[in-house]
Amino acid sequence: MPELDGKVALITGAGSPTGIGFATARIMGREGALLAVTSTTGRIHERAAELQQMGFIAAGFVADLTNAGEAGAMVNEVLTRFDHIDILVNNAGMVQVGGEQTAKRFVDMDEADWENDFAINLKTAFNATHAVLPAMIERGWGRVVDVSSVTGPLVTNPESTGYSAAKAGVDGLTRGLAVEVARHGITVNSVAPGWIATGSSTPEELIAGRHTPIGRPGTPEEVGELIAFLASERASYITGQAVVVDGGNTIQEYKGPPELYY
Secondary structure (H helix, E strand, O other), X not given: OOOOOOOEEEEOOOXXXXXXXXXXXHHHHXXXXXXXXXEOOOOHHHHHHHHHHOOOOEEEEEOOOOOHHHHHHHHHHHHHHHXXXXXXXXXXXXXXXXOOOOOOOHHHOOHHHHHHHHHXXXXXXXXXXXXXXXXXXXXXXXXEEEEOOOEOOOEOOOOOHHHHHHHHHHHHHHHHHHHHHHHHOEEEEEEEEOOEOOOOOOHHHHHHHHOOOOOOOEOHHHHHHHHHHHOOHHHOOOOOOEEEEOOOHHHOOOOOOHHHOO
């Protein structure tokens, strides 16, 4: 029997056809989950249709999760459609379609830049989780998987201070919530991707991925498999953990051209 058979999974930030959210939805569908996928634009209905064509039960929902009211309304729509939510994957973040994304040094940021980084990368997870959690507590079972990053909790890059601080906050949210809900049958974990090749990857990011010990960027599917595992019964005694999936990049001391060392 598929390990998520009959579970309802809400996956945010699944609008991109090449992203982690949509890859996770395909993997969870393969494992028998009923899929509610969200994004900020109507393209999510295209993703839902593709999932249906693969033979999965799926529905798309449009919401700006930086807005608590929209997040709550979206969750109510999912509950109306599917009756309950067993799994929440907080993948929304990093970039938002239609929004201005400008990388800046910290000294060049203003308050609006800072708040935007936190809204997209941390507030989205707060709003979605805050809306979903009461019903999970009532049912006495649930899985929350936050998509964090190695950037912030472990490493960082220039012009990433706001993003780094927000993603470190995601891991703090993960740990704090895990302690509060563990005795309600709910686990809360995060995954921390490194260099993953998606449609939004820059040429510089793809080059960086080739300098990992494995020698290539990761795939969205490799992150999605980890998310699906953490959402399963096999991970029932894992909570409050941040699991890195980065091809060994954060553990290597040598950072130069691989031909000079490996």
